[in-house]
Amino acid sequence: MNQYLFLYRGAERPTSPQDAQQVMQKWITWLEDLSKKGHLQDRGLPLEPTGKVVTGTQRTITDGPFAEAKDIVGGFSIVQAEDLAHAAELSKGCPVFERNGYVEVRPIMKM
């Protein structure tokens, strides 16, 4: 098995606390399912849509939100899969798709 990072990008934010709770429940169910099948190495973390960006040799600090908000990373997980194609298949159950988001699947570098 190899390790892959799922980057959850571009999802619409929940519109109310109730909505957020429903979304959270779907994520918990999905991650539990991945875990039972032995594919979840680290459930990872959800991120606030705020932040700062430190750029270049000048180390310029700018505030979020970010120019490319449609591609904003909203969280990540680490999964185990046979290969990249398998990892991409595993991502298809992700609740992010219901929010018009997408999953970027990236091989973790072997050091």
Add this chain to the structure above:
Amino acid sequence: MSEFVFLYRPPQGPSLSPEELAAVMPKWMSWMKQLDENGHLTAAGNPLERTGKIVKGRGKAVTDGPFAETKDLVNGFSLIRAKDLNQAAELAKGCPMLERGGAVEVRPVMQI
């Protein structure tokens, strides 16, 4: 202390050669060690290959990388502890990747 994620976004252009990678690794290790000794490192995280796939849309179509928006490319991440967002951004200034451009995106972890 609050939790933050550093997303490392490399400068545009070709990825590092194996020789260049070997040359920057000690700088990364020394930076991580310093963050750790100062109580700011929760997890060093992982560097990523510059390949991958995108799964997108209602049809969940799978397409290959490399990616159109390379300025938004992420090539690794770390988990950091800091007292606030400003301190986390200050800590990011030590990142060795910034010596050749690129950016560190500093993001608060959602409290759930």
